Amino acid sequence: MSQPNPKIKMMQGNVACAEGAIAAGCRFFAGYPITPSSEIAETMSLKLPALDGNFIQMEDEIGAMGAVIGSSLVGVKSLTATSGPGFSLKQENIGFAAIAEIPVVIINVQRGGPSTGLPTKPAQGDVMQSRWGTHGDHPAIVLCPSSVEECYFMTIRAFNLSEEYRTPVIVLSDEIIGHLTEKITIPHHSDIDIINRLKPQSDPENYLPYENTETYIPAMANFGEGYRYHVTGLVHDETGFPTNDSKKIEEQLTRLYNKIEKNHDKIIDVSEYFCDDMDTLIIAYGAVARSAKQSMLKARQEGHKVGLLKLNTIWPFPEKQIVKLCQNIKRIIVPEMNFGQLAHEIEWATRRAIPIIKYNKINGEPITPLDIYNILINRK
Amino acid sequence: MEKKADIAMNLEWCKSCEICVKFCPQKVYEMGKFYPKIIAPEACTGCKICENLCPDFVITITPLKEKKKLETA
Amino acid sequence: MDYLNYLRKDKMPHIWCDGCGHGIVLKSILRTVDKLGWDKNEIALISGIGCSSRTPGYVDFNTLHTTHGRALSFATGIKISKPKMHTIVVSGDGDATAIGGNHFIHAARRNMDINLIIFNNNIYGMTGGQCSPTTPTGKFASTSQFGNPDSPFDISRLAEAAGASFVARSTAYHFAKTDKYIEMAFRKKGFCVVEVLSPCPTAYGRRNKSTGKVGHEMLKDQKENSVPIERARKMKPEELKDKYITGVFIDRDVPDYFEHYNEVKKRAKLK
Ligand SMILES: Cc1ncc(C[n+]2csc(CCOP(=O)(O)OP(=O)(O)O)c2C)c(N)n1
Ligand code: SF4
Ligand code: SF4
Ligand code: SF4
Numbered sequence: 001m002s003q004p005n006p007k008i009k010m011m012q013g014n015v016a017c018a019e020g021a022i023a024a025g026c027r028f029f030a031g032y033p034i035t036p037s038s039e040i041a042e043t044m045s046l047k048l049p050a051l052d053g054n055f056i057q058m059e060d061e062i063g064a065m066g067a068v069i070g071s072s073l074v075g076v077k078s079l080t081a082t083s084g085p086g087f088s089l090k091q092e093n094i095g096f097a098a099i100a101e102i103p104v105v106i107i108n109v110q111r112g113g114p115s116t117g118l119p120t121k122p123a124q125g126d127v128m129q130s131r132w133g134t135h136g137d138h139p140a141i142v143l144c145p146s147s148v149e150e151c152y153f154m155t156i157r158a159f160n161l162s163e164e165y166r167t168p169v170i171v172l173s174d175e176i177i178g179h180l181t182e183k184i185t186i187p188h189h190s191d192i193d194i195i196n197r198l199k200p201q202s203d204p205e206n207y208l209p210y211e212n213t214e215t216y217i218p219a220m221a222n223f224g225e226g227y228r229y230h231v232t233g234l235v236h237d238e239t240g241f242p243t244n245d246s247k248k249i250e251e252q253l254t255r256l257y258n259k260i261e262k263n264h265d266k267i268i269d270v271s272e273y274f275c276d277d278m279d280t281l282i283i284a285y286g287a288v289a290r291s292a293k294q295s296m297l298k299a300r301q302e303g304h305k306v307g308l309l310k311l312n313t314i315w316p317f318p319e320k321q322i323v324k325l326c327q328n329i330k331r332i333i334v335p336e337m338n339f340g341q342l343a344h345e346i347e348w349a350t351r352r353a354i355p356i357i358k359y360n361k362i363n364g365e366p367i368t369p370l371d372i373y374n375i376l377i378n379r380k
Numbered sequence: 381m382e383k384k385a386d387i388a389m390n391l392e393w394c395k396s397c398e399i400c401v402k403f404c405p406q407k408v409y410e411m412g413k414f415y416p417k418i419i420a421p422e423a424c425t426g427c428k429i430c431e432n433l434c435p436d437f438v439i440t441i442t443p444l445k446e447k448k449k450l451e452t453a
Numbered sequence: 454m455d456y457l458n459y460l461r462k463d464k465m466p467h468i469w470c471d472g473c474g475h476g477i478v479l480k481s482i483l484r485t486v487d488k489l490g491w492d493k494n495e496i497a498l499i500s501g502i503g504c505s506s507r508t509p510g511y512v513d514f515n516t517l518h519t520t521h522g523r524a525l526s527f528a529t530g531i532k533i534s535k536p537k538m539h540t541i542v543v544s545g546d547g548d549a550t551a552i553g554g555n556h557f558i559h560a561a562r563r564n565m566d567i568n569l570i571i572f573n574n575n576i577y578g579m580t581g582g583q584c585s586p587t588t589p590t591g592k593f594a595s596t597s598q599f600g601n602p603d604s605p606f607d608i609s610r611l612a613e614a615a616g617a618s619f620v621a622r623s624t625a626y627h628f629a630k631t632d633k634y635i636e637m638a639f640r641k642k643g644f645c646v647v648e649v650l651s652p653c654p655t656a657y658g659r660r661n662k663s664t665g666k667v668g669h670e671m672l673k674d675q676k677e678n679s680v681p682i683e684r685a686r687k688m689k690p691e692e693l694k695d696k697y698i699t700g701v702f703i704d705r706d707v708p709d710y711f712e713h714y715n716e717v718k719k720r721a722k723l724k
Contacts, residue, residue, distance in 0.1 A: 028534050049721035054533045059559040063526035066519065070530025073517065074538065096520050223515040224535050226494050230510060232518035241510065395471035402669040432628040435476030436466060437456050
């Protein structure tokens, strides 16, 4: 038999997110229209019904977030997508998914902010909100695509991570990537790895939905499969029922923290370009990583020793991966479409041992290769 | 008078709200120091008003007709 | 019936105050489930936040205690992705019609196949007696110490106007009516709302003595001041002051969400 062929297509970033979700097995979408994310909802509304999936346009983003959690709880992989103000509205229920450990994927196509901000212009202002947007201590996994192909594959990975770690996962896209149309190679579905949530092995009587296992990740029974258990946003013990016992509280919240903390190496994903021999390191993510790559290549051609670290996941923060590259370099350049949200984190990770040049653009215009090239050449 | 129903009370769950005392049409209960007391079991008709209105799942009324049915079933 | 078949006995006694009506309403729900013989594995009981919303913790179904006001949205996801699940939402008046008001009217508009039981105690019980969207004008709450300036919602009429297929109102005292309405709701497709007036002696009765201070007085008030809707229709507004109108507000056969969405799926597959 011949090998199934990959398909080459022109596709928009937002559409690629939707296609990636479907390839990952997502069969439920709930959302509320908002620029620049609406194409994700539109594509899902077009594709899901024929796949016996369900699309619903909810009354607001809060409801959309609730609906995807409910749907995942009965075993159907579920997606929601939004931007700016909608991402703010989702936060309370994102916290619910985190503590109740329900796998869901949220795509935030960033626009300029704050508030209604700049609906049609790009920004990276939600870096910290994607980490700390919901209240209380909680784990977070955030992926940052910088191409249409990455929109597709990172959405698949977001589903896989959410299922594997029983946690909400955020894909932090931006207006540029969401609305970019470029070539994408879509593999045959048999070439895509899919991870599904761990099912309980025990019988319903002995099932502990929040068991403190060695992996920190308890098995998840879907509602309706005979395991009648309780799910709450109150802090609960391993049985799922609320507790005020300080030992139990500590045990459960620590497990929640550890399930991501102890798996950093498996979750964090970065790409290094020319990092073996450099004196200048650019650290970039999302749309800005594209411009950074262009400027780096030009500078390299001219003999400058520049490397690029592209962050494919920004949370958990890739501290180790950054520190490792800081041995023999003279400076770090961090271009961002915000006032330096991740640069602060990098300063902390490197203990300011190396000068950091921040390049920040917040006027709704993209950071161009020339912008970064000028910094590379002119700022020492 | 012939007894028409069994009254069972799980007083561990009782919050002494007195609803059973006030609403039993036959005055079967009286409020004791802490909990309601059954003072006239033979007056009970098995109407289940007290059972249905007790918010705390304390009272179970088993009309003897039903009980017989259960036993012979 | 034996309630113990449906209770999580190790979680009892429940947290509700002495004389609170919520336990009485819960019993109506359990009697109806028992009467219909539903499989416990196929029941999801979902709530938001509030005293009433603590219900799921006590019953042996698939239970989900969500965020304040949002239960209907979670329930929507559950029902759509697993239509054979009997999906019951319990909610307080604040939960359903203040913070959750938007989800409430839209679940009704879509005629989503969900049963919503509202425990209406005219107050925010859990947080200590602040006024709610159903606190009558002039009544007292911890945030309306000089009398509530706001006008209240009529939850049942709101649900009816928003498109629910079935809406009825009962009181905790009228348990037989409550049983009947819940059964009608459970048997019917589409969005079905049963509003049950549930005494809150702790946060409402103590402050508004006109309805009675303690549970049994408040039940007596319900007994004496309820008016069946058929009779209320013939009465003047003045005569209905401080009365509780009970009965079936609407019972209509209209397509529910799934009838429409299944058509969508058919059309999508023809493409
Ligand atoms: C977002 C949010 N806001 C406020 C609260 C605090 N809160 C908890 S319960 C409640 C009101 C509950 O009243 P109701 O829904 O009428 O139910 P009851 O307690 O009276 O049964 C409020 C305001 C909360 N938990 N979440
Ligand atoms: S109604 Fe129930 S809780 Fe109240 S006093 Fe009687 S037995 Fe106790
Ligand atoms: S069943 Fe009826 S008569 Fe008997 S104790 Fe209860 S309320 Fe009274
Ligand atoms: S505060 Fe009111 S609603 Fe809450 S448990 Fe007490 S009586 Fe019931």
